[in-house]
Amino acid sequence: MAEEKKLFKVTIDNITIEVEPGTSVLNAARKIGGDVTPPAMCYYSKLKGSGGKCRTCLIEVAAGSAVDPRPMPKLVASCRTNVMDGMVVKNITSEKVMDARAGVVEFLLINHPLDCPICDQAGECHLQDLGYEHGKEGTRYEFKRRTFELEDIGPYIQLHMTRCILCYRCTYVADQLTDHRVHGILDRGDHSEISTYISKAIDNDFSGNMIDVCPVGALTDKTFRFKNRVWFTKPVDAHRDCSTCCGKVTLWQRGDDVLRVTARKDEWGEVQSYDNKPGWICNTCRFDKKKTSDWVIDGLSNINRHSVIAQNKYPGLEMPKETITEVMGGKNPKLLMDIHDISGVNDPGVDLSLVNGAATSKTFEHNK
Ligand code: SF4
Ligand code: FES
Numbered sequence: 602m603a604e605e606k607k608l609f610k611v612t613i614d615n616i617t618i619e620v621e622p623g624t625s626v627l628n629a630a631r632k633i634g635g636d637v638t639p640p641a642m643c644y645y646s647k648l649k650g651s652g653g654k655c656r657t658c659l660i661e662v663a664a665g666s667a668v669d670p671r672p673m674p675k676l677v678a679s680c681r682t683n684v685m686d687g688m689v690v691k692n693i694t695s696e697k698v699m700d701a702r703a704g705v706v707e708f709l710l711i712n713h714p715l716d717c718p719i720c721d722q723a724g725e726c727h728l729q730d731l732g733y734e735h736g737k738e739g740t741r742y743e744f745k746r747r748t749f750e751l752e753d754i755g756p757y758i759q760l761h762m763t764r765c766i767l768c769y770r771c772t773y774v775a776d777q778l779t780d781h782r783v784h785g786i787l788d789r790g791d792h793s794e795i796s797t798y799i800s801k802a803i804d805n806d807f808s809g810n811m812i813d814v815c816p817v818g819a820l821t822d823k824t825f826r827f828k829n830r831v832w833f834t835k836p837v838d839a840h841r842d843c844s845t846c847c848g849k850v851t852l853w854q855r856g857d858d859v860l861r862v863t864a865r866k867d868e869w870g871e872v873q874s875y876d877n878k879p880g881w882i883c884n885t886c887r888f889d890k891k892k893t894s895d896w897v898i899d900g901l902s903n904i905n906r907h908s909v910i911a912q913n914k915y916p917g918l919e920m921p922k923e924t925i926t927e928v929m930g931g932k933n934p935k936l937l938m939d940i941h942d943i944s945g946v947n948d949p950g951v952d953l954s955l956v957n958g959a960a961t962s963k964t965f966e967h968n969k
Contacts, residue, residue, distance in 0.1 A: 609686040610667075613637050613660075614694045626679035626690055627658050631869065636693050638869075640702075640731050642709070642816050643768035644680035645871055647879035651773050652680035655766065656705045657731060661698050664689035676701050699735070706736040709766050712746045713817065720764070722818030724831040724909045727870060728766065747791065754784060754797050755804045757823050757888050758812060762794050765819035771795065771811035778807040778881055795819070806845055809887040813864050813872060824888055825853075825861040832909045834860055839896035845883040847875055851902050852893070859891045868905065 608619035613630050614637045620629045628646070630638040639660055644652035652658075658680045662673035667687025676698060679690075692698055709728060717723040749762035767786060772795075775782035784797040812820050834853040841848045853861040864872040864882045873880045890896065904911040926932065956964055 609684050609688070611684040611686075611688045611690065613690040614692050620684055622684075622686075624684050625652075626660060626662075626677075626682050626684055626688075627652075629684050630660075630679065630690075630692065634868075639679050639692050640727070640735070641680055641869070642727055642731065642766060643770060645770050645773070645814055646869075647871060647874070647881075648770060648773040648777060648814070651770060653678055654768055655709070657702065657709075659698055659701050659705065661691040661695040662688060663691050663695075702735045703737050706731055707740055707742075710736070710740060711742045712763075713766060714746060714748075714763055716764075719827075720818040721821045721826055721831075722764075722815075725870075726818060727816040749794065752796065753823075755808060757809060757884065759821050759823050759826060760795060761819050761821065762796070763819075764817050765795050766817055767793055767795075768816055770814040770816070771820055774811045774814055775808070778810055779805045781805075806883045806885075807881055809884045810864065810872070810881045813866075816870075822861060822887075824891070828860050829855055832912055834910075835914060836902035836904060836910065838865060838899040838902050839893075840899060841886065841890065841896050843883060843886055846886060847878075847880045847882065848886060849873070849875065849880050850882055850886055850896075852896060852898075854893070857893055859893060859896075862887045862890060865902070 606621065609622050609624070610617055610619055611626070611629050613626070613633060616633050616637060618629060618632055620632060627639060627641060627644060639658040641652070642655040642657045644658065656678060658678055659676040660679040660682075661676055662682070664670040665673060665688060666685035668685075670687070670689075679692075710732065713728060717726070717729055720726070723729060747763070752760040752762065754760045769786065772782065772785050775784060784795060786793055787796050788794060809822070812822050831853065834855050837852045837854055839850055839852050849865055850862050851865050852859045853863065862882070864880055867873045871879075901914060904914065951960070951964055
């Protein structure tokens, strides 16, 4: 009989769960879910080596393990700290963590512009959410934010380096998903920037996934830029037979137009997995299939109800049965009251589109 695996007990914000040895505190917290889970701007479970760059996932370890219950002296990054048996962790129950996280947000915003009103990532930007949830009203930084020229990195991707938070996710995508990486983080310290090696362009089958992993609006889809605000679009799950990728996507529609195609995201904002494999999508599905007829529609995407994108979209909505006609013995309900008989404002003799400026009571005086 196979030997039973010993699980580690870990308590996070007073909730105890059992996880396999080698699980990070962040992933243990994700198993619990909700507010107990620390935010993560650079860790991405589907990208090997990611994490440890942004410090947004800091937590307090109140007891290291059952064997050595001493607290850890400093806050630690939960994406890079593995659980120990009997570990006690504080996230939202720790004042120190809340204070440090507000500091990290302030730090991330030192150079990040507050251009959400014109940024394509607004509404699905992890930094925007983090700012609202953990940010402070002001900043103590007095110097100018660093700025960069917009850069085209390949036919489909626009780099807006000014917004980059140097999370490294896009470089991991290039390393792990594409044949050869032609971009990276150049220079050091305050001069660090994402760029391509001179005259190179990012152009290979899976490069579009860099757009999906970018937590801010630094890498955007050139075929979607400035076309719409994401909360006006309707996300719909769809699939097609694709020989290059899993073919499972989200279509972002306005009416019948497909404005954007992305991979499907899970509750942590990461690409969903199918059969334990991440559902990265190829550039053909992402950039070349922009007609609904290219896809088999699976239904409305499930969007977190707290997201601005979920507004006015109700998956599984069933309209109540219309009963007025039945009650009225088959009569059309509008026969109940013709608004034109009651209100002069709805005078069919007045064509409001021909009125110069706003309509006033004078506009309707010809009736009197
Ligand atoms: S461009 Fe985006 S994904 Fe790449 S390092 Fe900057 S913030 Fe991260
Ligand atoms: S998510 Fe842990 S350091 Fe960035």
